[in-house]
Amino acid sequence: MGETPTALEKLNIRRPTLVLDRARAVSNIERMAARASSSGIALRPHFKTHQSLGVGRWFRDVGVSTIAVSSVAMARYFAEDGWTDITVAFPVNVRELDDIAELAERVRLGVLVDSRDAARALARRAGAPLRVWLKIDTGYGRAGVAWDDGARITAVADEILGGSSLEFAGVLSYNGLTYMERTPEGVRRVHEEALDKLRAVRELLISRGAAACAVSIGDTPGASVGEDFAGVDELRAGNFVFYDLMQVGTGSCVPDDIAVAVVCPVVGVYPERGRVLLYGGAVHLSAESMEGEDGRVVFGQASRTWPGGAMPFAPVVSLCQEHGVLEADPRWAAGLKLGDLVCVLPVHSCLACDLYDEYVTLDGEKLGTIHKDGEA
Amino acid sequence: MGETPTALEKLNIRRPTLVLDRARAVSNIERMAARASSSGIALRPHFKTHQSLGVGRWFRDVGVSTIAVSSVAMARYFAEDGWTDITVAFPVNVRELDDIAELAERVRLGVLVDSRDAARALARRAGAPLRVWLKIDTGYGRAGVAWDDGARITAVADEILGGSSLEFAGVLSYNGLTYMERTPEGVRRVHEEALDKLRAVRELLISRGAAACAVSIGDTPGASVGEDFAGVDELRAGNFVFYDLMQVGTGSCVPDDIAVAVVCPVVGVYPERGRVLLYGGAVHLSAESMEGEDGRVVFGQASRTWPGGAMPFAPVVSLCQEHGVLEADPRWAAGLKLGDLVCVLPVHSCLACDLYDEYVTLDGEKLGTIHKDGEA
DSSP, rough: OOHHHHHTTOOOSSSOOEOOOOHHHHHHHHHHHHHHTTTEEEOOOOOTOOHHHHHHHHHHHTTTOEEEEESSHHHHHTTTTTOOOOEEEEEEOOHHHHHHHHTTTTSSSEEESSSSHHHHHHHOOOOEEEEEEEEEEESSOOHHHSOOOOHHHHHHHHHTTTTTTEEEEEEOOOOGGGGGGHHHHHHHHHHHHHHHHHHHHHHHHHHHTOOOEEEEEOOHHHHHHHOOOTTEEEEEOOOGGGGHHHHHHHHHOOGGGGOOOEEEEEEEEEEGGGGEEEEHHHHHHHHOOOOTSOOOOOSEEEEEEOOOTOOOEEEEEEEEESEEEEOOHHHHHHHHHHHHHOEESSSOHHHHHHOOOOEEESSOEEEEHHHHHHHO | OOOOOHHHHHHHSSOEEEEHHHHHHHHHHHHOOOOOOOOTEEOOOTTTTTOOOHHHHHHTTTTOOOOOEEEHHHHHHHHHHOEEEEEEEEEEOOGHHHHHHHTTTSSEEEEEEHHHHHHHHHHSOSSSSEEEEEEESSSSSSSSEETOHHHHHHHHHHHHHHHHTTEEEEEEEGGGGGGOOOOOHHHHHHHHHHHHHHHHHHHHHTTTTOOOOOOEEEEHHHHHOOOTTOOEEEOOOGGGGGGOOHHHHTTSSSSOOOOEEEEEEEEEEEEEGEEEEOOOOOHHOOOEEEEOOTOEESSEEEESOOOOOOOOOOOEEOOOOEEEEHHHHHHHHHHOTTTOEEEEEEHHHHHHHOOOSSEETTSSOOOEEEEHHHHO
16 A cells, blocks of 8 residues: 655655656556557557656557657647557647648658638648548537537538548547536546437438547546447547546545555645645646545645555645645644655646656656657 | 837847847846945845856946855856855855865855754864855745844854854845735835844844844845845845846836847647747746735746837746747737747746857847856
């Protein structure tokens, strides 16, 4: 149940450090690969969560060969390591058309559009074939053509189908609404509502003459606890590799699935006010917060050793740039002294991990991220 | 009033870019230097906001020679550029005692402690002289000895005074409570309450035999609009170099003082739902939010050209990792198309700037940050 303080001591940590539990991450990867496989759908994990060649190779080890990323720069970074089938799962940025065309010469590249203008811009910048996904909004309201706006859906699809060098891949959606749910049952209901909508869109497009129309979905809660994947062709979830407190909050994982923590030195112990001060702030954890179980805002949950089992946590109740403040009851803080290390589970692992140049595994291995190994 | 779109176009922006208005930053620096000078106190600007050698030189140009930073690594970074009087304005991290001792050989180094344990740890690691500040909490509750805990104050001070190679510098405080205020009058009141407490602490220490006891304060709202600085020896504010929406909210500056914005390409225009989608998310702006004027949460304010004057803004109403969603009325969004650039004023400039390797000035000059030029 968790590593002893001595195990963390071996890592020679002096400053806030992003520590990765490789066994948990690999287990998370294997579990999701098995879920996809048992549902007969392709796994195209989103690599924006880890942004690391080293972690990417763990996916390759279980047979994954197709990935999603959130920027053209990230696609280039992974292409350098031999990934040849990459979807940039972010609406086409027309300021990067040359970068997209250059990359499409080297890998099988997918992009996504939700307007005729974007499809036309891609078609005008002729080059190597591009797989183009039509982004559909099933209710989240961030990007995409509304699932029930048949006229616009067919207009954008026609633009893609008519574009030389553009290959119509199908419909792609991100169901961020699952993050609002607090139980697996709630996630399943919202997941199934979105699938119904996507299947209707696919029917429309097939009836309008599309030869094929794949369906790609992408949220970690739905991917983790969903049961119905009928009609889905690929799963683009990403966060599941590390999970985090937000995912625990949706019922998509348990705390012991969380594979990353920011390990922070203690720089202040204030038993008289029930507070512990960490060297570890918003530049180490991100400023992301969530409601804790008692309705109060928390920025992380801290443990005295590597988190695992039924150990008690102390909430991070406020963050400044470099400071983190824990609310710690006497039992939790007992014996704590300056320089001790504390492990903080992040609210949102994607944002916390993006702040680092490298991961340190519990075994002391260092894995660089795009911020270290990628282009400037 | 503001740069034309053409001026931004000259910067060849393809992805979210941190753009800096040099004239505004220099004006902010000059104004704060004049305020400090007219009050007869030393300015020791906090460089954690910009973390850039280039921006640091603009301070040197107005005669600043003493600085504060928030980490030992940041102190090393600025020491390399010839800064020789540096306070690490963060509670001593005893895991970095060797780094502190090494740096103290090269520069006049200040550190801060709020416990006997920290003072003892510094004294045990004998080396070059260190200036040690006693950190006082005037009510913010983050770090420091409570201002009215005379026993602990004198105990920690005695520990510093008794430590060979430790020089007692005085008392240092950060009044984060000024950030809760919404008017200059409110900021002034909270600022003066804190000064009263610090002056009492100084009297106590002088009466107990301290030969000298400087007083150092550090918040940007108090530094920007405070009027009473009696008894204050130095001002460690930092955010004022760029300001941000949070500072506008406290009444410490006006929007035209804000010197940085994240310039983002438009990747979606949805007039039917009054939304515009930006390539620019929490990894470009930070996840920091604040209450807007109407009580709703905002993550930034967007303008169609470089912000200035009475131009209308559209609020960033949600952020994902790489996506930013603007709520845009038809007048604001009129004529907007894919690939247009939008300038987003950050809620908290310190956190937004920390996400970048470099600044691009409106003139196209690039200034590296610690993330580019500093140690790994």
